[in-house]
Amino acid sequence: MTFHGTAQALGAFGVCAAIAVCTLCITKSPAQSTKEGRLQAGSGASPIYGVTIPPGYRDWHLISVKQLIGGAGLKQLRAQLGNDIAIKAFREGKLPFPDGSIIAALHWKEVSSHADNKVLAEGFPGAGLQSSFAGDAVNVQFMVKDSKKYAASGGWGFADFTNGKPGDLALHAKCFPCHEPGKDRDYVFTHYAPTP
Amino acid sequence: MTFHGTAQALGAFGVCAAIAVCTLCITKSPAQSTKEGRLQAGSGASPIYGVTIPPGYRDWHLISVKQLIGGAGLKQLRAQLGNDIAIKAFREGKLPFPDGSIIAALHWKEVSSHADNKVLAEGFPGAGLQSSFAGDAVNVQFMVKDSKKYAASGGWGFADFTNGKPGDLALHAKCFPCHEPGKDRDYVFTHYAPTP
Numbered sequence: 509m510t511f512h513g514t515a516q517a518l519g520a521f522g523v524c525a526a527i528a529v530c531t532l533c534i535t536k537s538p539a540q541s542t543k544e545g546r547l548q549a550g551s552g553a554s555p556i557y558g559v560t561i562p563p564g565y566r567d568w569h570l571i572s573v574k575q576l577i578g579g580a581g582l583k584q585l586r587a588q589l590g591n592d593i594a595i596k597a598f599r600e601g602k603l604p605f606p607d608g609s610i611i612a613a614l615h616w617k618e619v620s621s622h623a624d625n626k627v628l629a630e631g632f633p634g635a636g637l638q639s640s641f642a643g644d645a646v647n648v649q650f651m652v653k654d655s656k657k658y659a660a661s662g663g664w665g666f667a668d669f670t671n672g673k674p675g676d677l678a679l680h681a682k683c684f685p686c687h688e689p690g691k692d693r694d695y696v697f698t699h700y701a702p703t704p
Numbered sequence: 705m706t707f708h709g710t711a712q713a714l715g716a717f718g719v720c721a722a723i724a725v726c727t728l729c730i731t732k733s734p735a736q737s738t739k740e741g742r743l744q745a746g747s748g749a750s751p752i753y754g755v756t757i758p759p760g761y762r763d764w765h766l767i768s769v770k771q772l773i774g775g776a777g778l779k780q781l782r783a784q785l786g787n788d789i790a791i792k793a794f795r796e797g798k799l800p801f802p803d804g805s806i807i808a809a810l811h812w813k814e815v816s817s818h819a820d821n822k823v824l825a826e827g828f829p830g831a832g833l834q835s836s837f838a839g840d841a842v843n844v845q846f847m848v849k850d851s852k853k854y855a856a857s858g859g860w861g862f863a864d865f866t867n868g869k870p871g872d873l874a875l876h877a878k879c880f881p882c883h884e885p886g887k888d889r890d891y892v893f894t895h896y897a898p899t900p
Binding site: 566567569570572573574575576577578579582585586587589595614615616618623624627631632634635636637638639640641642644645646647648669670682686689697698699701702703704 | 762763765766768769770771772773774775778781782783785791810811812814819820823827828830831832833834835836837838840841842843844865866878882885893894895897898899900
């Protein structure tokens with residue numbers, strides 16, 4: 509899964525980084541999206557990998573939760589979801605992930621509510637509690653396991669979508685190199701969060 | 705859904721607060737657990753409400769994600785999951801929630817990894833990126849909608865479990881009063897996170 513900040517969030521950078529993680533993909537300028545749009549595998553598919561948005565991914569199982577902060581006011585809350593094949597592998601600690609595994613990383617702007625914090629302050633005087641939650645959607649990323657189709661990238665196909673549209677080629681060219689430090693965990697940095 | 709810090713996390717306080725939020729439940733001392741254990745509805749059920757841990761809740765649908773920070777080093781990442789009835793109501797904006805709705809709030813200690821942040825620093829020089837993720841489980845809380853059974857508490861039964869064991873009566877006595885500010889949203893503070 510990956511870090512991602514929109515150009516808006518990170519100034520001149522669009523950031524896609526595997527997380528806990530990490531794949532780090534940087535687009536140098538939003539203009540590249542137009543320039544390289546013709547290189548995309550299809551109107552709704554990621555360049556290089558041809559990954560489209562898997563139907564129903566919002567209903568998948570929870571793997572874990574993350575926060576990403578950075579300069580220029582970047583502050584995101586994130587959730588990683590897995591399809592049935594991926595979640596089974598996470599729970600059994602099975603590596604490498606079987607073909608058909610898909611991991612989704614959902615990223616939101618992190619926001620807070622004065623009303624929420626007021627309730628906390630009244631309920632817990634002096635505890636200094638502050639809550640924040642998922643606000644506007646930023647982007648969603650996918651890792652799709654197909655050991656034959658994606659043999660050149662550790663068996664994984666990568667994709668990054670903002671408002672339903674895939675990012676450009678420069679963004680996706682960075683995905684696998686940045687996941688390489690996670691080779692001993694089959695290029696997946698996210699750990700399964702224990703069940704409370 | 706609710707805020708919760710263990711006594712360990714919040715010094716003398718056990719905190720259960722509905723979130724985004726909030727229900728605020730405070731136990732004054734861990735000793736109360738023993739004193740009031742006999743008042744619990746059953747070995748595995750929450751006092752007052754008699755709510756037990758719903759089987760399979762870890763596989764429910766993602767509602768949203770939150771962070772809670774506070775004094776004494778409290779730092780949690782949190783996820784809210786809903787069963788089929790609850791998630792349908794969230795997506796349709798249906799209020800009040802129909803009977804049978806159950807909302808789960810999973811809370812973890814928020815931790816970070818030097819290795820992860822090193823990858824980020826190398827991938828995004830100067831961006832100041834820092835990632836954190838769900839570490840050890842803290843507790844899980846439930847809100848169960850049954851408008852007849854729980855008529856005295858807005859139609860909701862509450863429960864808070866740590867290591868599979870329900871919190872004490874004092875903790876649960878605070879749940880509904882703290883959710884009351886959310887009456888116009890059927891006592892639920894959590895908002896459905898948009899699908900990226």
